[in-house]
Amino acid sequence: MSNSRAKYQIVFQSSKVEKGWQALHNEFPDRMKQLIQFLKTTPEDRLKANRKLKKLKGRHKGKLQYDVTYEARVWYRVDRNNHTVIIKYAGPHP
Secondary structure (H helix, E strand, O other), rough: OOOOOOOOOEEEEHHHHHHHHHHHHHHOOOHHHHHHHHHHHHHHHHHOOOOOOOEEOOOHOEEEEEOOOOOOEEEEEEEEOOEEEEEEEEEEEO
């Protein structure tokens, strides 16, 4: 794991989102560990995301999407003022 210090705290919009996150963690533990490290240190750095991060458009504008796998997604917002990443969705491609 990287020596980068955590700058952001991860929080969930709801218990349903947290359950989806846990399901992804159970199915893809290594990829989710990478995602957690990314979210805690550089949640908006598209270069460090290695093509797994994109900005959503339309009704989801303002959210970022991280592709855990081809079919599994995590949507989140970054609150820079409070150093928080708010997980809005975690689960299969909606």
